[in-house]
Amino acid sequence: MKEQVPNPGNTPPASSKPAEDHRLRMVNRTMQLYRNQSHALIETLHTVQESFGFLEEGVLKYVAATLRVPLSRVYAVATFYHSFTLKPPGEHTCVICRGTACYIGGSGEILDDIREKVGIVSGETTPDGQVSLLVARCLGSCGLAPAGVFDGEVTGKLSPEVVLEKIGRWQTHDPQ
Amino acid sequence: MTLNSEDLHQIAKIEKDKQDGFQHRIHVCVAAGCLSCGSGVLMDALGKEVNRRGLDNWCQIKGVGCLGLCAEGPLISLATSGTYYQGVKVSDVSDILDALGGNPVGRLLCPADTAFFKRQVRIVTENCGRIDPERIEEYIAESGYESLYLALTQMTPPEVIEQVTRSGLRGRGGAGYPTGLKWTTVSKAISSTKFIICNADEGDPGAFMDRSVLESDPHRVIEGMAIAGYATGASQGYIYVRAEYPLAVKRVRLALAQAERLGVLGNNIFNTHFNFTIKVRLGAGAFVCGEETALIASIEGRMGRPRPRPPFPAEFGLWEHPTLINNVETFANVPPIIRKGGKWFAGIGTEKSKGTKVFALAGKIVNTGLIEIPMGTPLRDIVFAIGGGIPGGKGFKAVQTGGPSGGCIPEQFLDMPVDYDSLLQVGSIMGSGGMIVMDETSCMVDVAKFFMEFCMSESCGKCAPCRVGTRQIYDILCRITGNQSTPEDLAMLEDLCDLMKNTSLCGLGQSAPNPVLTTLKYFRDEYLSHIHDRTCLAGACKTVVEVS
Ligand SMILES: Cc1cc2nc3c(=O)[nH]c(=O)nc-3n(C[C@H](O)[C@H](O)[C@H](O)COP(=O)(O)O)c2cc1C
Ligand code: FES
Numbered sequence: 193m194k195e196q197v198p199n200p201g202n203t204p205p206a207s208s209k210p211a212e213d214h215r216l217r218m219v220n221r222t223m224q225l226y227r228n229q230s231h232a233l234i235e236t237l238h239t240v241q242e243s244f245g246f247l248e249e250g251v252l253k254y255v256a257a258t259l260r261v262p263l264s265r266v267y268a269v270a271t272f273y274h275s276f277t278l279k280p281p282g283e284h285t286c287v288i289c290r291g292t293a294c295y296i297g298g299s300g301e302i303l304d305d306i307r308e309k310v311g312i313v314s315g316e317t318t319p320d321g322q323v324s325l326l327v328a329r330c331l332g333s334c335g336l337a338p339a340g341v342f343d344g345e346v347t348g349k350l351s352p353e354v355v356l357e358k359i360g361r362w363q364t365h366d367p368q
Numbered sequence: 369m370t371l372n373s374e375d376l377h378q379i380a381k382i383e384k385d386k387q388d389g390f391q392h393r394i395h396v397c398v399a400a401g402c403l404s405c406g407s408g409v410l411m412d413a414l415g416k417e418v419n420r421r422g423l424d425n426w427c428q429i430k431g432v433g434c435l436g437l438c439a440e441g442p443l444i445s446l447a448t449s450g451t452y453y454q455g456v457k458v459s460d461v462s463d464i465l466d467a468l469g470g471n472p473v474g475r476l477l478c479p480a481d482t483a484f485f486k487r488q489v490r491i492v493t494e495n496c497g498r499i500d501p502e503r504i505e506e507y508i509a510e511s512g513y514e515s516l517y518l519a520l521t522q523m524t525p526p527e528v529i530e531q532v533t534r535s536g537l538r539g540r541g542g543a544g545y546p547t548g549l550k551w552t553t554v555s556k557a558i559s560s561t562k563f564i565i566c567n568a569d570e571g572d573p574g575a576f577m578d579r580s581v582l583e584s585d586p587h588r589v590i591e592g593m594a595i596a597g598y599a600t601g602a603s604q605g606y607i608y609v610r611a612e613y614p615l616a617v618k619r620v621r622l623a624l625a626q627a628e629r630l631g632v633l634g635n636n637i638f639n640t641h642f643n644f645t646i647k648v649r650l651g652a653g654a655f656v657c658g659e660e661t662a663l664i665a666s667i668e669g670r671m672g673r674p675r676p677r678p679p680f681p682a683e684f685g686l687w688e689h690p691t692l693i694n695n696v697e698t699f700a701n702v703p704p705i706i707r708k709g710g711k712w713f714a715g716i717g718t719e720k721s722k723g724t725k726v727f728a729l730a731g732k733i734v735n736t737g738l739i740e741i742p743m744g745t746p747l748r749d750i751v752f753a754i755g756g757g758i759p760g761g762k763g764f765k766a767v768q769t770g771g772p773s774g775g776c777i778p779e780q781f782l783d784m785p786v787d788y789d790s791l792l793q794v795g796s797i798m799g800s801g802g803m804i805v806m807d808e809t810s811c812m813v814d815v816a817k818f819f820m821e822f823c824m825s826e827s828c829g830k831c832a833p834c835r836v837g838t839r840q841i842y843d844i845l846c847r848i849t850g851n852q853s854t855p856e857d858l859a860m861l862e863d864l865c866d867l868m869k870n871t872s873l874c875g876l877g878q879s880a881p882n883p884v885l886t887t888l889k890y891f892r893d894e895y896l897s898h899i900h901d902r903t904c905l906a907g908a909c910k911t912v913v914e915v916s
Contacts, residue, residue, distance in 0.1 A: 261669075273672070293736075
């Protein structure tokens with residue numbers, strides 16, 4: 193089971209044994225690609241998020257030191273952009289589009305239903321750590337509004353029922 | 369490796385011969401829309417069945433970019449007969465193959481002689497749905513990179529700019545700034561280092577044209593950028609793509625690798641002294657990064673906050689060097705302009721808006737999807753003839769163009785020609801090309817609130833009018849839709865809009881009031897009914913209905 197608290201205390205400081213962790217190797221590779229120049233910051237944070245699932249504090253410190261960027265700036269960039277999150281995600285991620293087409297198509301009702309029946313709003317994870325909910329600003333699938341992404345898979349023409357069922361199956365570990 | 373024109377023709381010929389060798393060619397749409405309806409599995413199934421029947425040399429199965437009618441996916445087209453099939457499932461595979469050469473499968477037929485297909489004029493999307501976006505050879509077979517060759521070997525940079533200027537092409541990213549003029553400014557800037565940036569941030573929620581072009585025909589954009597590099601004296605380019613478009617990112621990266629391998633990017637392109645390379649940078653989910661100075665800050669690895677202009681990026685851009693920033697669709701128009709001449713392009717469209725525009729039709733409309741039409745096409749034709757009208761027998765209420773910076777256009781302007789200036793006149797903008805249709809069940813105050821909430825959360829916080837103004841306007845709109853407003857709120861709303869429009873630092877804040885202003889102007893009765901009668905005329909705002 194994954195830790196649900198931000199920056200779990202038992203994670204070893206990232207800078208201690210960087211080469212041993214496969215995930216950190218990916219991060220190092222991105223930084224090396226840009227010869228550790230400071231403008232690689234956003235690209236590096238993308239890699240951190242891809243490898244770790246979120247921006248872990250220890251890794252941010254490591255990135256700041258390697259790229260020689262003040263930690264304050266790393267933190268500023270990490271919180272400015274919506275794609276980055278400082279909280280570890282749940283086992284599964286559900287993204288609901290709240291762009292114009294999807295809003296007109298009824299994505300608001302889907303989000304209302306999730307709030308009422310599952311008890312989470314955007315940016316939150318269910319207490320069992322199974323499902324995280326995120327809101328997107330247009331996935332570019334407006335022709336299929338309302339659209340969402342379930343564990344990386346884009347699905348269109350959603351209804352509250354379909355979404356709730358999917359979330360329910362994740363929570364009960366129904367593999368269907 | 370350096371390429372010459374004979375090599376280019378040779379590649380094209382081999383590719384054409386290969387295609388002509390097939391009796392039948394089935395194109396499966398593998399753009400993001402159809403992929404999410406299962407077109408990937410469908411393509412595999414078609415391939416397997418063709419192979420099982422031993423027809424590999426007789427029938428080709430090919431993944432192509434967007435066929436346009438996204439709502440009816442997965443779509444396939446039979447290139448040899450011009451037949452389109454819609455909503456195709458794996459279980460239809462046998463029937464489709466059986467019917468090749470005979471009568472098409474009736475239940476799957478997608479009528480291709482409708483206005484949706486017939487009214488379109490394809491320049492930017494000429495290859496969309498026809499070529500495999502993951503193979504450079506197919507692009508070359510459709511005259512790809514011929515324009516770059518022509519420009520590099522037979523034209524001087526001023527001659528290239530002359531053609532672009534003569535074409536009358538205006539920026540497709542929103543503001544409609546004349547592209548030729550922008551190129552001239554950058555070409556005259558004195559610096560040994562210059563940059564070309566392609567703005568593929570496409571932040572307008574409800575627009576997906578740039579995504580489709582990048583997914584369906586990425587080489588076109590690359591070629592346009594390289595021509596721009598030659599014309600302005602730049603040798604490095606960046607494509608700034610939204611991270612939310614993973615497929616577009618993947619195809620662009622692949623296209624760049626192929627272009628480098630063939631030598632249409634790199635050093636001494638076509639044996640000339642021209643060098644050009646392109647790098648990809650990912651956005652990270654900030655709308656304001658579509659603004660050019662914020663985008664530059666983001667490429668430099670900083671927070672995407674705009675800065676005052678002037679100085680414009682054309683003089684003082686990326687890493688303080690002169691920088692040309694154009695939209696994806698702007699660059700995609702360049703190769704045909706060079707190939708066919710600026711005069712040809714200027715013959716399409718209206719007096720001040722030349723060429724075509726790609727629109728993303730979405731919302732309460734039958735044919736949601738992607739269309740390319742000449743500038744000046746009446747709005748009514750777009751919504752009713754091409755778009756197929758409003759589903760469910762509901763009444764038309766408004767079209768929203770330009771996203772959070774645009775406005776809502778009511779029924780009375782349906783006969784207006786769609787071009788930059790007409791849209792501006794009614795208080796909206798062309799924007800990047802999103803068109804969201806709303807029917808009688810949409811409350812316009814709620815729509816205005818939706819856009820204001822968007823601008824509020826996307827405001828970068830640098831200037832007070834935008835940071836505070838969006839919040840205040842949003843709060844007032846919440847009070848109105850929530851049945852707690854007073855008549856004074858309306859005056860306050862108008863004051864705040866005026867203030868934001870005139871004092872914000874960048875386009876985000878300056879144009880954020882547009883959705884409110886246009887709905888106030890054309891749908892004032894909905895505001896008044898909310899304020900005075902506590903009712904929502906559209907029946908959309910729940911709280912108000914409950915109380916009354
Ligand atoms: C808030 C804001 C968001 C913008 N978003 C985009 C965008 O997503 N895509 C785009 O091409 N231009 C966008 N622009 C316009 C760019 O600043 C710039 O004008 C454009 O990329 C220039 O290209 P063009 O001349 O080819 O239109 C935006 C502008 C503002 C103020
Ligand atoms: S608005 Fe939801 S995909 Fe575009």
